[in-house]
Amino acid sequence: MENAKKWVEDYGDILLSYTLSRISNSSDAEDLVQETFLSAYKNRASFKGNSSEKTWLIAILKNKIIDYYRKNANGKKEFSASDKIEDTFFDATGHWAQTYNQFNTDTDAEQLQKELLGIVDNCKDKLPENFKAAFTLKYYEDLPAAEICKVLGISSSNYWVLIHRAKLVLRDCIDKNWKA
Amino acid sequence: MLNCKEFTLLAAKMEEEKQPLSVRFNFAFHKLLCKSCASFVREFKFLSQKLKLERNIHRLTDMQKEKIIAQLETASAS
Numbered sequence: 001m002e003n004a005k006k007w008v009e010d011y012g013d014i015l016l017s018y019t020l021s022r023i024s025n026s027s028d029a030e031d032l033v034q035e036t037f038l039s040a041y042k043n044r045a046s047f048k049g050n051s052s053e054k055t056w057l058i059a060i061l062k063n064k065i066i067d068y069y070r071k072n073a074n075g076k077k078e079f080s081a082s083d084k085i086e087d088t089f090f091d092a093t094g095h096w097a098q099t100y101n102q103f104n105t106d107t108d109a110e111q112l113q114k115e116l117l118g119i120v121d122n123c124k125d126k127l128p129e130n131f132k133a134a135f136t137l138k139y140y141e142d143l144p145a146a147e148i149c150k151v152l153g154i155s156s157s158n159y160w161v162l163i164h165r166a167k168l169v170l171r172d173c174i175d176k177n178w179k180a
Numbered sequence: 181m182l183n184c185k186e187f188t189l190l191a192a193k194m195e196e197e198k199q200p201l202s203v204r205f206n207f208a209f210h211k212l213l214c215k216s217c218a219s220f221v222r223e224f225k226f227l228s229q230k231l232k233l234e235r236n237i238h239r240l241t242d243m244q245k246e247k248i249i250a251q252l253e254t255a256s257a258s
Binding site for chain 2: 004005013020033034041042086094096113140163167168
């Protein structure tokens, strides 16, 4: 198959990078890239050329990533009411417990942005699995809340609590690691 | 008036769902008075734009590439 080598050369790294920014397990990421190429090959007749090959491949991969989170969410307990992570960040009156060090969002410098995104990716990978799933599907995949609830099998109220906690923990990790 | 804990919980909902006027007013009022919460919103707005950007930073090894190519060739032969 003459296209196989070219496909893998042209898009392999792009698909792997896309996957690894969303899934931290490198072996699972490699499997998803492989499955994406196989699905694309089997369904190549459906590619009409309305978008670029890259966009088409990423659309296939995106669905595989969502399925990956769906499968991993199956049967997992959400979180218990006693998981009061918020108490680490807020005092008894509900105000920030510690001085809030804002990070610089005004930078257009490519290198700084790259460094920051690298830190965010690492911090995201350290989140508990259910936080990571909700956060990734919202902020990386841009899925709406209702869709994420379906994928993860959680209620809307649990979803907002998950996202809230994920943002607080992630923000704290960025604060500890980003010094620009 | 909202406290910071309530505000940050509401911030995620505000990114996606239109809230009643009274809620939006309380949200805006708190944001005006609280620099930390205003930063929290600004930072996640910034991240939500940047996190979707393509990052071509990982490379398949030659062995991984060969494995995928071999699988595609097998699929093509069957």
